[in-house]
């Protein structure tokens with residue numbers, strides 16, 4: 001079976017609809033056709049400063065949400081990145097074949113380091129995409145399901161795989177990005193030209209899976225919409241309404257055309273009110289199940305240890321091959 005790998009940061013208290021619709025929702029579907037590896041990337045989560053008292057719990061909340069939306073530890077390998085030391089080990093080697101200029105061209109680094117003030121941005125933030133490449137290449141992943149914002153990082157992963165193979169002999173599968181166009185960029189409710197983002201959107205611009213659904217409904221009611229009154233899908237001219245239609249369609253399973261037809265002659269207010277209801281129905285069982293997993297943290301931690309063991313069984317041999325090719329002693 002072909003393999004997929006993807007990861008998500010545990011930085012936030014809750015995933016938002018962009019994370020779910022752009023990536024995690026697809027992970028669930030891919031479990032059945034792929035040998036799937038999904039990882040809570042806590043090593044990535046310390047690149048921009050963090051609270052050590054919160055980190056492990058955030059990883060648990062992240063894992064609980066992933067289980068709650070439908071990842072099944074019987075059908076996929078779910079683990080926490082820091083429990084698989086091979087990620088950091090491979091990242092070092094890949095860092096040594098990455099150009100300084102090449103890493104400096106990553107737009108996410110440029111954006112985030114600018115926001116933090118360039119002097120304060122960490123070297124870890126700079127090498128973040130190299131660690132991401134290690135995550136992917138360790139598992140010989142064929143496909144990587146992510147949102148549009150990860151496209152450039154995926155290109156880097158491909159370049160590093162090819163470069164390593166050329167320099168040291170065939171070792172890595174060159175991964176393909178798996179980006180589902182319709183939901184690849186969910187936008188900020190308050191600024192429908194920007195992506196919905198935990199780090200840069202205002203709280204009113206993002207819908208969290210674990211927040212009170214009444215709060216989500218309120219944010220949706222106050223979403224910035226476009227001039228005119230007609231409910232049509234036009235991402236260029238009507239980015240606000242189009243974003244609401246995208247979310248509505250993805251959560252309800254109804255096609256955009258069907259929705260447009262159903263709302264002919266109705267106003268933005270009707271659409272927003274109904275979408276608030278759709279979100280409420282969608283998040284209610286997810287919130288219940290998340291609470292259920294978090295009620296037994298010892299069991300959750302055990303499940304993650306089992307996941308890490310399964311992950312290491314694949315990552316270990318890859319790292320061993322890498323060590324041999326580059327001339328290190330074998331890992332012990």
Ligand code: TYM
Pocket residue numbers: 005006007008009010018019020021022023024041044131132133135136144145146147148149150153183184185186187195196197
């Ligand atoms: P993170 O945690 O920032 O985001 C997790 C996933 O959510 C997607 N996403 C979105 N998709 C659509 N619309 C949005 N507004 C939106 N916001 C976020 C992201 O594209 C991502 O797929 N660097 C990765 C984490 C990572 C990773 C990896 C991914 C680490 N190692 C290996 C794949 C493979 C990230 O940004 O996660």
